[in-house]
Amino acid sequence: MSSRSPNYEFQEWWNRQRERNLHSAFQLDQAASQEGGWSAVEIGGRSRPPSPPSTSSPAAAAAGSGKGRGRSARQLSWLCRIRFNQSAAVLVGLPFWLLGLLVTANRRISSSPSDGSSRLYRVIRFFLVLAVVLLVLEVAAYFKGWHFMPPTHAEAVEALEMLYAHWLYVRANYLAPPVQVLANVCIVMFMVQSVDRLVLVLGCFWIKFRRLRPVAAVGFGGEADAENGGVDEYPMVLLQIPMCNEREVYRQSIAAICVQDWPRERMLVQVLDDSDDMDVQNLVKAEVQKWQQKGVRILYRHRLIRTGYKAGNLKSAMSCDYIKDYEFVAIFDADFQPAPDFLKKTVPHFMGNDDLGLVQARWAFVNKDENLLTRLQNINLSFHFEVEQQVNGIFINFFGFNGTAGVWRIKALEQSGGWLERTTVEDMDIAVRAHLAGWKFIYLNDVKCLCELPESYEAYKKQQHRWHSGPMQLFRLCFVDILRSKVSFLKKMNLIFLFFLLRKLVLPFYSFTLFCIILPTTMFLPEAHLPAWVVCYVPGIMSLVSVLPSPQSFPFIVPYLLFENTMSVTKFNAMVSGLFKLGSSYEWIVTKKLGRSSEPDLVAFVEKEQQQQALHRAASESELKGLEMMMGKKKEKKRRNRMYRKEMALSLLLLTAAARSLLAAQGIHFYFLLFQGVAFLAVGLDLIGEQVS
DSSP states (O other), rough: OOOOOOHHHHHHHHHHHHHHHHHHHHHHHHHHHOOOOOOOOHHHOOOOOOOOOOSOOOOOOOHHHHHHHHHHHHHHHHHHHHHHHHHHOOOOHHHHHHHHHHHHHHHHHHHOOOOTTTTHHHHHHHHHHHHHHHHHHHHHHTTTTTTTTTEEETTSSHHHHHHHHHHHHIIIIIIIIHHHHHHHHHHHHHHHHHHHHHHHHHHHHHHHHHHHHOSSSSOOOOHHHHHIIGGGSSEEEEEEEEEOOOOOTTOOOOOOOOOOOOOOOOOOOOEOOOOOOOOHHHHHHHHHHHHHHHTOOEEEEEEESSHHHHHHHHHHTTTTGGGGGOSSEEEEEETTEOOOHHHHHHGGGGGGTEEEEEEEEEEETTTTSSSSSHHHHHHHHHHIIIIIHHHHHHTSSSOOOOOSSSEEEEHHHTTTTOOOSSSEEEOHEEEEEHHTTTTEEEEEEEEEEEEEOOHHHHHHHHHHHHHHHHHHHHHHHHHHHHSSSSOOHHHHHHIIIIIIIIIIIHHHHHHHIIIIIIIHHHHHTTTTTOOHHIIIIIHHHHHHHHTOOOOOGGGHHHHHHHHHHHHHHHHHHHHHHHTOOOOTTTTOOOOOOOOOOOOOHHHHHHHHHHOOOOOSSSSSSHHHHHHHHHHHHHHHHHHHHOOOOOOOOHHHHHHHHHHHHHHTOOOOHHHHHHHHHHHHHHHHOOOSSSSOO
16 A cells, blocks of 8 residues: 655645744744743743754753743743732622622612512512522532431431431421422323314314315405496495504504505594604694595594593494494504505405404514514414414304404494403403304404514513403403303303413413422422423423424524423413402503514505505695604613513522532433523523613
C-alpha cells in the first residue's frame, strides 16, 4: 500500500506562519520585559516562554530561557493579584446588583395586578412555604443518609431525627392517602377529557374523508345582477359593529363592512359606539359621515348610559323601530374584517331552512405569527374552529356562538329572549337559549373573517378570565332551564355534561389541580405517585392532537404544552370565581387591539369602489386627517413588564419540587417540573408576548 505524498506547499506555508508568530511574540516579550511587565503570551497560559528565532545563539537562548522562568513567577503573582482584584470588585458590586434587582422587583410588584390578596394566591403561597420547609428537612435527612435507612421512633436519638421520623409516619398514614385519591380522581377526569378530544378529532377526520359541508339551497348573483331587477330577491340584512374606544381599528372595520357585495338598499350598517373618549367618538362619527356620502346606509349610535357592556349595547340597538323591516342581523366586533362576499356566502343558507337560527363563520388572524404568544393562541383557536365547532355543527347542529362573524335570524333572537345582560358571555347565553328553543345552527369552516389576536400577556389573560368565568355564570343561571326544556334527553346531557361540565369546568380544574398542585406535592409525599404516562406521554399526545389543525405549528408543541399548563391557573381562578360569584367575575375589560393591516384584496376593492362612484363628500379624506391631527392621538403610556404573583409563586413551587425530585432520582418528573417551573417564571415576569421595556 503506497503512502500519501507529502504536501510541500502546505508545509512551507505552515513554517512561514509559525516563524512569523514566534517572531511577533518574542518582540512583544522583549518590550514587556523592558517596562518591567509580563508577556501577554505567558499570561494567556503558555507552559513556557516563546523561543527567539533560530538565528540566536545557544548561549543567548539559555539566558533567555532562564530569564523567562524568573519572569514567569512574577507574572503568576501579578496574575493572581489581578484575579483577586476582579473578584473583590464583583463582591463589592454584588450588594448594589441585589439592591437594583430588589428595586426592579418592587416596581413590577407595585404595578402588577392586585391579585396578592386573592384566595388562590394565598393557597399557592401556603404550599410554597410548606414546600421550602420540607425541602430543607429532606436535604438534611439526605446528607445524614436517612434516605437509605429511615429512622423510626424507637431508634431516634436527636431532635432532628425524631422530627423526621414523625414526618415519615404522618405523610405515610395521613397525607399520602387523600392526595392519592384526589390524584386518581383528576387522572380519571384527564382521561375522560382526552377521550372527548380524540372523538372530536376522529369526527373531524370523518368530515374531511366524506367531504361533509353545509350547502346552500339557493345563491345570489353579483351586484350587477341585482341592479338589473333582482334586488327584491335579496333579504334585508342589518350589520352591527359594537365597539368601545376602538381608536386603532374602527376605520378598517367600518370599511370592510361597508363594501359588502350586497345591494345598498337591502342592508343597513349600525355603528354601536360605547366609547367614553370624546376624541374617539368624533373620529368614528366622521368615518360614518364619510361612508354616508358614498351612498352607504350607515348610522351612528351612542348610548349615554353604558350598562350591560356589549349585551346592553346590542339590546339597545335591537329596540329601534326600523328593526322590524330586517330579517337577518350580522354582528362583527371592531377588529373584524369580513371579505366583501361574506353575506353572499352566509345568508343563502337561511333560504329554505326556516328552523335555522345562526350561521357562524370561522376566524382568521392577521397577526398569528407576530410573536410566540400569538402562535400559541393560533394553535388553540385553530383546534376550536377546525375541530370543535365544525364537528358540533355537522353532527349536533349546535355550538357556542363566538360573539362575532355570525349571522342571526332576527326572529330566532326575539323568540329566544333577546340579548340579556346577566353574564359576560352574552354570545354563549343567546346560543344556549336559542338551542333550547329548537333553533339549529350551521358552521361554515371555509368562510373566514380576519381579526386580531391579543399580543400581550396582560390582554390575553384578561380575555381568558372573561371567557372562563362567563360560562360558569351561565351554567349556574340556566341549569334549571335546561332540565325543564322540551329538547331531547340527549341534547340536555350534551349541554350539561359535555358543553358545560367537561369542557368548561373539568378541564381547568384537573389541569391546574393535577399539574400545579398534586404533582409537586407528590415529590414530598413519595407514597402518593403520579405515573409517567400521566405526567408526560398522554399530555404530549394531546398536544400533538391539538396541533393537527395547524401543521405549521408543529415546532411549538412543547411550548404549547407548557403554556397551556401555565394558563391553567388563570382559567381555574376564573372558573371558580364565575361559579361562586367571587372577585371580578362580572368585570368586562375590552381586549386591547393594535390595528393590524387587513387583506390586500379589501384595500383594492375599496380603491376600485372609490374610483367608480362620483360622490359628494361632506368630510373628505384630508379633512378627516386634519381632524385626527387636531385632536391628536392620545400618547399611550409606555408599557412596562409586570410581575404576576400567582405565576411567580407557582414557578417557585414547581422549581422547589424539582429540587426535591433530584433527591429521589425521579428523572421524567424532574424534567417536567423544571421546564414547567421555567415556563411559569417566564410568564410571571411578563416575558412572553409583545416586546416591552
